[in-house]
Each structure stands twice: as structure tokens, then as C-alpha cells.
Amino acid sequence: MPKDQRDILDVLRYELAFLEQNGYGRSLSMPWKWSSTFRHSPSCINFNDPQRARPCTECPLIDFVPAEARSQDIPCHHIPIGPAGQTVGNMEREHDVVELERTLGNWLRATIERIERERAAGMPQALSA
Numbered sequence: 001m002p003k004d005q006r007d008i009l010d011v012l013r014y015e016l017a018f019l020e021q022n023g024y025g026r027s028l029s030m031p032w033k034w035s036s037t038f039r040h041s042p043s044c045i046n047f048n049d050p051q052r053a054r055p056c057t058e059c060p061l062i063d064f065v066p067a068e069a070r071s072q073d074i075p076c077h078h079i080p081i082g083p084a085g086q087t088v089g090n091m092e093r094e095h096d097v098v099e100l101e102r103t104l105g106n107w108l109r110a111t112i113e114r115i116e117r118e119r120a121a122g123m124p125q126a127l128s129a
Contacts, residue, residue, distance in 0.1 A: 004054075004058050008060045045058055064076075077092070
């Protein structure tokens with residue numbers, strides 16, 4: 001299958017809206033069910049697909065994953081989102097949900113703003129920064 005052709009800005013904006021609307025919050029009907037960042041978001045190319053039919057390398061977020069982590073089981077959990085290089089996976093394991101969501105929101109807003117500035121200036125995008 002070809003790489004997902006969605007514009008990365010659309011994906012990031014959608015993810016931010018999902019986060020801000022408490023998309024990762026616990027369901028009232030299933031409060032025990034844990035949500036995994038990016039993986040349980042409608043922005044994931046395998047959302048609601050337990051078979052994970054599409055390889056993560058087709059996802060637009062793969063460009064934010066360090067090259068050495070792109071073959072991992074959940075590569076988007078290796079995206080550095082924190083100011084000290086904390087990854088989504090680190091944050092899920094070592095921080096509370098509030099801190100994870102605050103850090104993810106900050107990263108999404110900063111990344112969206114940077115890409116918008118680069119596009120306005122006609123600059124090629126360096127996604128991983």
C-alpha cells in the first residue's frame with residue numbers, strides 16, 4: 001500500500017483537536033480501558049483495526065520518529081515530544097496522564113506553528129525537529 005497521503009498539518013491539527021476534546025479520556029461506559037497515545041486516535045492509519053493491516057511506515061507521523069526507532073512495534077511512541085527529549089512511550093510509562101497530555105499538546109502546537117511558518121516562507125520542511 002502507498003504511504004498515507006494526508007497532509008501532515010491536517011493530521012497534527014486533527015490530533016490536537018482530538019486531544020483537546022478529551023479524546024484520550026476514559027470512556028464512561030468502559031473506564032478500565034486504557035487509551036494509547038496516537039495508536040487509539042482516529043489520526044492513526046490503523047485506528048479500530050485490531051489486525052493493524054497497514055504498516056506504520058505508511059503513517060505521516062513516521063517522519064517524526066527517529067530513524068533507529070522506525071522498525072519498532074509502535075514507532076510513534078518513539079517520537080520525542082518533551083523538552084528534554086522525552087518520548088510518547090517514556091511519558092506513558094513514567095508520567096501521569098495530565099503531564100503526558102500537556103506535553104503532547106505543547107509539542108503539537110509548536111510543531112504545527114513551525115510547519116506553518118516554514119510553508120509560509122516557502123521552506124522545505126524538516127519534520128523531525
